[in-house]
Amino acid sequence: MSEPVAELTSGGGAALPLGVYSRPKGGGGWRDWVTTVDHKKIGILYGGAALFFFGIGGFEALLIRLQLATPNGTVVGADLYNQLYTMHGVTMVFLVIMPLAAAFANYLLPLQIGARDVAFPRLNAMSFWLFLAGGLFLNFSWLVGDAPDGGWFAYAPNTGVTFSPGHGMDFYAIGLQIAGIASLVSAMNLIVTVLNMRAPGMTLFKMPVFTWMILVVQFLLLFAIPVITVALFLLLFDRNFGANFFNPEMGADPLLWQHLFWIFGHPEVYVLILPSFGIVSEVIPTFSRKPLFGYEFMVFSGIAIGFMGWGVWAHHMFVSGIGPISIGAFTLSTMFIAVPTGVKILNWLATMWGGKIRLTASMLFATGVVSMFTIGGLSGVTHAVSPADTQQTDTYYIVAHFHYVIFGGALLGFFSGFYFWWPKVFGHRLGETLGKWNFWLMIVGFNMTFGPMHILGLNGMSRRIDTYSPGFGFEFWNLFATVGAFVIAFGVLCFAMNVILSARRARGLPPEPPDPWDARSLEWFTPNPTPVHNFDEIVEVSSLDEFWHRKWTTDENGRVVRRATAAEVCQTGDADDVHLPSPSYWPVVVAAGLPLVGFGLLYNLWICVPGTILVLIGVYAWVFEPPDDPDGPFGGGHGDEGHGDEGHGETEESASDESAPQEEAASVE
Amino acid sequence: MSEAIVTEAGEPARGDHDHGDHGTLTGISNNKLLMWVFLGSECLLFGGLISAYLINRSRFHTGPAPGDIFDIPFTSVSSFVLLMSSLTMVLALSALQRGDIRNNRIWLLTTALLGSLFIGGQVYEFTSFLREGLGYTTSPFSSAFFTLTGFHGIHVSVGIVMLMSLAISSYRGTLTQKNSETVEIVGLYWHFVDVVWIFIFTVIYLVPSPTS
């Protein structure tokens, strides 16, 4: 960070306290990205970083499958195997699925509610950099040859210093702690954004389902993250300061960890799946050319899942000796939670029913979600039945379940979202042909890999074992699954090629015209790619699917007829008087400090000093930083916030209603 | 976590904005709503820590038992001090809302002072426990006790830093009636920390503790 120093003299002026710099001017290239506070850029950063970690996690998965392809595998040893499956799980859950959700949420949520940014743009940037810092910190453990090895669930006392003497589990605890702060801050930010900054007329029940699901997820995170924060602190204190929370020798009960972890962990699985449910709920109506069937049901079942998700955690502990009453209660609650989940599946089917379905790559992935998640949900219900689960738990049957819900449910949903919103974000579509290859290779490979795991599990193959002996009947399906994993890898390769080739194809061509899919929600009011200020003027909302209703209406026979073309409805994106928050150096500085503090805890407390100093400098400068830079690219133009007068019914009222939150974003944050 | 809070709450020092609660859909300003949401999350943090204490309170291994070691009159006094600081916090806010900068400053400093007294009491309590053989590593009970009260103490300390930042910006003339909401937001945090202490005090000291 040499920039701030360079800015030292040009900023401030005498009246400002020491260290008050002007805000960065951007300046193009990487600096724009490092200092950005634009929710769209932050969304892209989240997406890019998540895909980078997806590569790492996928590589780990392939190594796992190579090791298990044959009995007595020798590709990796037991120790490395433990590190691989632990880091694979941690990476995919915390560094891939969650940040992919954050990517879509950051990019789309302000657009879908008709806002110009989130409520606290700098906090938003800090969330991203913290997530990246946590992820890199976790993966740094590979470089010192000491990766976490206690599973993503990190059951005590296996994770204590006695059984896990290296630094691996410290990397786990600190890395997740940092990433956890990121999720928590971004949850608070998005909640405030949705509650306070919706466009005029957009009541809660006119919000798109994606926005709704993201809102529910943020509440889940808000209350679940502190629980794992506690758990991770206790683990860290046990390991590093000799505390006795999970030490049975001193009479402690290690089950405390399992309770804390799963009280976080079950809400967490809904954190993983609901964003994808939201995406699918946008994609399926668009490509079925019908409104979403039972919007209110969809929203309420999402909210119900959000509540009920808190009452089922002990279904992960059926064999831990929690007693028959608890087992009975949690069996029941777990079966109940499948009901709102089932409602969603039926609603998607009913939406497609009788619709004019267009099987684009995006729609294919969405149908993949519906079908694969159904399989995963059903196997979930089979382990809700505790007597059956006693046989299933800790076997590959569980591995099959959670891959059907997380890969088949969450990840495929994000791919559906990629194909759907790519033109919105980058101004060109992804290729459909490669997209279909992408889909079919992934779905076939996925079922080849994880389908047989149901059989393996029911035949008694344990989870988390680094190898198995011949003669148990595990050989064939394991080999089969390994082949499947490579088919998935080719599918992912198709996606990567698609990204590159479609960008190359689009070079020099004008951007995709507005509304490529005949879509329904507010983000499509903006041209492609979205201009930096989002909306030329804030849209006034009068119905759910506002965008669609401006294009279409029904005639007296109930037939859908066009009322306007997309080009007429869309904004041009050329407003130049919109006041936007200025970029800032400090989010990335604050975020850079925390991993240093982490290294200090692991190796030498002195390293904590520069880390803490960075955090303090960052916070201090953040607080005293001028609200925005009048000479900056987005400066000036106070007052009327680009609210044009035309098309605004009650200009006076709505303009003051609307601009206040925007100012808040610009100057208060 | 605390960093983010200091950042948001310490911002009055900048004193360049005068947003009330106008214009947002909920009628609550973004900053205040952020604090509310954050405090919601904090409930679960302390909920987790209190649970960890409750299941470990009778696991004192060979070390001192909670019933043997607690000095309830002493802690009651320091708890009273902390509760009084909520009162002075309210006075600080109402002074500023009336535009009474001087009294605002006095009550802010008093609140910070009372908070520091509480922290001083905690330090004294910790050291005397240490002398009596209750270290952090002595037993699951001791780990849970120090962790829970320590986390609370850190929260109080962060609050003191925020109060002092407010006082400093008041001396610099940037804390005025129009940004009284900032004091209100810091107040929310301060009251929350107090309320949490009522729970902790009840759970740790008032509920009869096991003796050895």
Ligand code: HEM
């Ligand atoms: C119909 C809804 C669902 C039901 C009834 C259900 C039920 C269960 C049960 C009972 C277990 C524990 C099995 C055992 O360890 O013995 C389990 C494990 C798991 N479930 Fe689900 N589940 C559902 C949906 C989901 C979703 C949506 C996700 C994630 C997106 C998910 C992710 C997981 C994971 C990761 C595990 C394994 C955790 C581990 O032990 O590492 N489940 N599920």
Ligand SMILES: [Cu+2]
């Ligand atoms: Cu669960």
